[in-house]
Amino acid sequence: MEGSQVIKAPAEVCPLCEGTGWKTVAAGPKTGGSTNDRRVTRCDCRLRARGQSLMAAARIPRRYEHCELSNYDTDFPAAHPSLEEAHFIASGFAKKCDPRGDKGLLIIGKIGTGKTHLAVGIIKELIVNRGIPCLFYDYRELLKEIQNSYNSTVQTTELGVLRPVFETDVLVLDELGAVKPTEWVWDTVSLILNTRYNDNRTTIITTNFDDQPAAGAAGSISPARAASRGETLGDRIGERMRSRLHEMCRIVTLEGTDFRQKFRNANFR
Numbered sequence: 001m002e003g004s005q006v007i008k009a010p011a012e013v014c015p016l017c018e019g020t021g022w023k024t025v026a027a028g029p030k031t032g033g034s035t036n037d038r039r040v041t042r043c044d045c046r047l048r049a050r051g052q053s054l055m056a057a058a059r060i061p062r063r064y065e066h067c068e069l070s071n072y073d074t075d076f077p078a079a080h081p082s083l084e085e086a087h088f089i090a091s092g093f094a095k096k097c098d099p100r101g102d103k104g105l106l107i108i109g110k111i112g113t114g115k116t117h118l119a120v121g122i123i124k125e126l127i128v129n130r131g132i133p134c135l136f137y138d139y140r141e142l143l144k145e146i147q148n149s150y151n152s153t154v155q156t157t158e159l160g161v162l163r164p165v166f167e168t169d170v171l172v173l174d175e176l177g178a179v180k181p182t183e184w185v186w187d188t189v190s191l192i193l194n195t196r197y198n199d200n201r202t203t204i205i206t207t208n209f210d211d212q213p214a215a216g217a218a219g220s221i222s223p224a225r226a227a228s229r230g231e232t233l234g235d236r237i238g239e240r241m242r243s244r245l246h247e248m249c250r251i252v253t254l255e256g257t258d259f260r261q262k263f264r265n266a267n268f269r
């Protein structure tokens with residue numbers, strides 16, 4: 001026994017809590033006790049561990065791993081003022097939003113204006129600073145996964161894909177409307193959005209489509225003019241869902257041109 005013992009380096013024990021996961025802090029004068037009063041609270045090491053596992057569960061694509069609110073530039077030459085405003089709203093949201101009941105954000109803008117960057121920056125802060133469970137899904141990817149999990153023998157979709165989408169505290173749905181609309185697509189989108197709406201959960205959505213009515217909807221332009229304009233959010237997800245989104249989200253609009261174009265000569269991808 002003695003001879004076979006391996007000499008191990010001492011395991012890394014957290015110096016704050018000595019591995020218990022709890023640390024004592026001064027209760028402070030507000031509680032009415034003396035300044036010697038102590039109370040226990042979750043140790044930083046456990047919060048860090050929670051942050052790491054939430055980050056892994058959030059499914060942020062590698063392509064967007066670098067996106068933070070702190071490296072979102074609003075100050076480059078010719079930056080549109082809407083970037084600064086959007087960044088301000090995003091930062092306030094990350095700091096203060098209550099994921100049980102607060103409206104989410106609908107981030108609208110042309111391709112490359114930094115919509116996904118902002119959305120990822122927000123959920124990273126929610127995870128790391130506040131321990132809030134978040135989930136990132138590209139709209140096309142999500143619909144594909146749901147479709148693949150459809151079991152034709154029993155005509156049901158596995159809840160395995162949908163449950164986290166329904167239940168996560170904050171969902172990012174990136175590039176809403178990017179799939180050619182069909183009845184199945186509309187049914188699926190309304191199932192997801194209505195479920196989250198009814199459960200009072202917060203959703204952050206990005207889209208390249210203008211927040212305008214569908215062709216032929218009340219208040220929309222004439223069909224003749226509609227034929228020559230670009231497709232709108234109403235065209236892509238239907239008017240019912242577009243108005244549901246207005247109830248669920250605060251609208252943030254990013255103007256300007258593709259961020260990457262400006263930096264093409266500066267080795268920026």
Ligand SMILES: Nc1ncnc2c1ncn2[C@@H]1O[C@H](COP(=O)(O)OP(=O)(O)O)[C@@H](O)[C@H]1O
Binds near residue numbers: 074115
């Ligand atoms: N204001 C910005 N500051 C820093 N990086 C940006 C900014 N806007 C866009 N980017 C970067 O440019 C690329 C494209 O942005 P992205 O968020 O994917 O645009 P969108 O989702 O609007 O199409 C990403 O790598 C992103 O990090």
Ligand SMILES: [Mg+2]
Binds near residue numbers: 115117175
């Ligand atoms: Mg994007």
Ligand SMILES: [Zn+2]
Binds near residue numbers: 014017018021043044
């Ligand atoms: Zn600790």
